[in-house]
Each structure stands twice: as structure tokens, then as C-alpha cells.
Amino acid sequence: MTFRGILSSLVVTYYYVWLLMGLAYRRKCLRIERRLRNRERRMENLNELIRETDRKCISELRMDRRTFFILCEMLRDVGGLKATRNMTIEEIVAHFLYTLAHHLKNRTIGRFFFRSGETVSRQFNLCLLAVLKLQHLLLKTPEPIPENSTDNTWKNFKNCLGALDGTAIKNNPDAKGLYGVSFPYYDELSMVYSKDMATGEGAEDMTDAVQNLEEELVRVNANDEEDGEDMTSVETPRRSVDSTSSSSKKRKKEWKGKKTSSSDPLLDVFNEVSGDLKVATMSIGKMAQAMDREASNQEKARDEDPQQKLREKAINEVRRLEFTGSEVIKAAGVFVRMPDQMGMLFALPEPLRREYIVDMLRDEAARRERERSK
Known part of the structure; x- marks a missing residue:
């Protein structure tokens, strides 16, 4: 192979390398543009909910703006709720209240706030844990009516039988008793229809709920880390809207090893492009060395013929x-x-x-x- 042929091969190789680099850079720019556009629309929706008018805030979150920000401070100071690198406390609480107020699913919340279903699910559980820690402030403890109560609405019913005068009670003395009669599925039905399931033995109180939720979050986040900016397109349908998909976890673990310390997405793109260019230059250098060796071998073989x-x-x-x-x-x-x-x-x-x-x-x-x- 002559020097002109080697030079032509190098020029063509450089051309295709730069073409591929340009296509990759354009694809990264489109992805960053979509991310910035989603962030802008997300902030517009959030500002419309919590900063424009009390009427809008009450309609969507069931509380006015002052109450909303007081709740955010309580969740931060007492409940231990923390903001993340990509989400503020106000956005987390707005996600939580919007879900409860409208009884919406994971996918709908993700589309409205331009977040992935995984992020919505994780932050909802964290906010729920913080709310449960406010039980002594948000829930009023019921007090029994004292014996010496002078309340006019209560004293007239004191020591009264809980039945209305003139109520007819049917009586059937010939009815067969149920003693010894089998009751199929009694245990299963008692778990559903028993009166004391909410407050009786075996019921989960607030302390147990907080402890169980903390243990569950620790298990979920043991091998999981807070993801970066949500790269999932909001138009992409999800197979399960209420649980974290395993494929997204795998992608996030692969991306976690490639994550840089820079917070500027454009700088990250330039760093990646420069790294790819270095790799391409090294590959082209190796190709040129191989071509030189092949040309020298051909010349040597020709001289020895x-x-x-x-x-x-x-x-x-x-x-x-x-x-x-x-x-x-x-x-x-x-x-x-x-x-x-x-x-x-x-x-x-x-x-x-x-x-x-x-x-x-x-x-x-x-x-x-x-x-x-x-």
C-alpha cells in the first residue's frame, strides 16, 4: 500500500469519526434541550399551584398558600424531610398533596410534574414518612367525657339506654341456635369485617407505621441512589405505574458509574465528546501503525522476491x-x-x-x- 493510499484511508476514517461524533453530539443536545424544556414546564406548573393565588392552591392542594408553606416547614424541621439535588421540599410536598387531593396514579403525577414514576413513588413514601412523624401535632387526641360534665348537649343523654322508645324487637323462640354449626371462611372474613381491626389487637398504630415505613425505605434504598435529572420521556408508557421498574434500576446503576461531578449538562457533553475523540484518535493511530507495518512488510517481501x-x-x-x-x-x-x-x-x-x-x-x-x- 502506497503512502497516498494510507493517507486516503486516514482521511476517510477521520471523516466518518467526526460524522459519528457530530451525530452523537446532536443527539445529546436534543436530550439536554428536552430536559431543560421539561424543567421549565415543571416549574411553571409548580408556581401555578403554590405561588399564584390561594384559590388555585385550595382547589388543587386543598389548602391555601400560607398553610402549605407552614406544612413544608413542619415536615422539614420536625418530620425530617430533606430536599434532593433535583427536587425542592415544596415540590415533594406538592406531589404528595396533589396525589391525595385528586386520587391520581403514579403515571398521571409523573406526566403533570414531568418526573419519572420511580422518582414520584420514592418521594411520596418519604413525604408520607415525614407526615406520620407529625402525628402528635396534626392529630387531636380524643378525650372522654367526664362524669361531672355540664354540657347541655350531653347531660340529657347520660345514663340513657341506647334504644328509641317504642322500638319493636322481633322474637322467634323456636329458632335453631348456631351452636355447633360450622362457619366456613370465618377467619378470613373476620380479618375483613371485624370491628376492632383498626384499633384492636394486632392493629398498626402510628409508631409501628413509622418504623415499618422506615425499614421499607432502608431496604429499597440499600442498593439504590438518588438519580440525576429524569431522562425518561413523559410520553413513554410504563408497564407498572405504582412500582419501580427493574429496568430503570439497571440503567441507573450503569449510569451511576459514568456520572461526573459536574452539574452543567453542556460541560458533561463536551467532556464526553473530548473523551470519545481521544479514543478515536488512539484507534486511528493504531490503524495507521498497522497500515505502516503492512506497507513495510509488502515492500520487504517485494525486495526479497x-x-x-x-x-x-x-x-x-x-x-x-x-x-x-x-x-x-x-x-x-x-x-x-x-x-x-x-x-x-x-x-x-x-x-x-x-x-x-x-x-x-x-x-x-x-x-x-x-x-x-x-
Whole structure:
């Protein structure tokens, strides 16, 4: 391979490398543009909910703006709710209240706030845990009515039988009792319809709920880390809207190893492009070295070929005998077609070599005439 061929290959390789780099950069720019556009629309929706008017805030979150920000402070100071790198406390609480107020699903909340379903689910559980820690402030403890109560609405019903006067109670003395009669699925139905399931034995109180939720969040976040900016398009349908998909966790774990400390997405793109360019340059350098080795090997093999050396020696001998350029070309064609002619040429003495070449060219011309006549 000649130097011009190697140079052409390098130019074509560089062209395709830069073309691929340009396409990758354009794709990254489109992804960043979509991310910035989603962030802008998310902030517009959030500001419309909690900062424009009390009427809008009450309609969507079931409380006015002052109450909303007081709740955010309580959840932060007492409940221990913390903002993340990509979400403020106000947005987390707005997600939580919007879900409860309208009884919406994970996918709907994600589309409205331009967040992934995984982020919505995680932040909802964290906000729920913080709300449960405010039970002593938000829930009023019921107080029994004292015996010496002077409330006019209560004293008239004190020591009264809980039945209305004149109520008829049906009586059937011949009815068969239920003693010894089997009751199928009694245990299963008692778990559903029993009166004391909310407050009786085995019921989960607030303290148990907080502890269980904390343990669940610890298990979920054991091998999980807060993701970066949500890259999932809001138009992409999710197979399960109430649970975290395993595929997104795998993608996030793969992306976690590639994450940089920079918070500027454009700078991240330039860093990635420069890294890819370095890798491409190293690859092209290796290709050039391989091409150089191949060219040198071909030249070495050509120099070591005895037949090639004999051809060059025969051509130089024909030129030394002062033949014309056309005669040299015809003699070279004969040498390629009949290599034995070169050995015979150098076997003859030097005074006879010119006559031998003349006879060879004459025989070659006669052969061509015979081919034309046929």
C-alpha cells in the first residue's frame, strides 16, 4: 500500500469519526434541550399551584398558600424531610398533596410534574414518612367525657339506654341456635369485617407505621441512589405505574458509574465528546501503525522476491542496450508472460544479448499478427 493510499484511508476514517461524533453530539443536545424544556414546564406548573393565588392552591392542594408553606416547614424541621439535588421540599410536598387531593396514579403525577414514576413513588413514601412523624401535632387526641360534665348537649343523654322508645324487637323462640354449626371462611372474613381491626389487637398504630415505613425505605434504598435529572420521556408508557421498574434500576446503576461531578449538562457533553475523540484518535493511530507495518512488510517481501529482482535486472539490461521506450515495454510484456526469457538473456554473453532481444521482439510481433489474422 502506497503512502497516498494510507493517507486516503486516514482521511476517510477521520471523516466518518467526526460524522459519528457530530451525530452523537446532536443527539445529546436534543436530550439536554428536552430536559431543560421539561424543567421549565415543571416549574411553571409548580408556581401555578403554590405561588399564584390561594384559590388555585385550595382547589388543587386543598389548602391555601400560607398553610402549605407552614406544612413544608413542619415536615422539614420536625418530620425530617430533606430536599434532593433535583427536587425542592415544596415540590415533594406538592406531589404528595396533589396525589391525595385528586386520587391520581403514579403515571398521571409523573406526566403533570414531568418526573419519572420511580422518582414520584420514592418521594411520596418519604413525604408520607415525614407526615406520620407529625402525628402528635396534626392529630387531636380524643378525650372522654367526664362524669361531672355540664354540657347541655350531653347531660340529657347520660345514663340513657341506647334504644328509641317504642322500638319493636322481633322474637322467634323456636329458632335453631348456631351452636355447633360450622362457619366456613370465618377467619378470613373476620380479618375483613371485624370491628376492632383498626384499633384492636394486632392493629398498626402510628409508631409501628413509622418504623415499618422506615425499614421499607432502608431496604429499597440499600442498593439504590438518588438519580440525576429524569431522562425518561413523559410520553413513554410504563408497564407498572405504582412500582419501580427493574429496568430503570439497571440503567441507573450503569449510569451511576459514568456520572461526573459536574452539574452543567453542556460541560458533561463536551467532556464526553473530548473523551470519545481521544479514543478515536488512539484507534486511528493504531490503524495507521498497522497500515505502516503492512506497507513495510509488502515492500520487504517485494525486495526479497527473486523473480522481482530478476525482472528489474532484465529491464535495466534492455535499457542499457539502447532500445526505445516502446521496445522496452514490449520486452517487459514478454518477460511477464515468459519468465524463462529473462534467465536465457543473462545466460548469453553480452555481445549476443542485443540480437537475442531483437529476435524476441520480432517473434512477439509475429505472434500478435497471427492473433489479429485469426
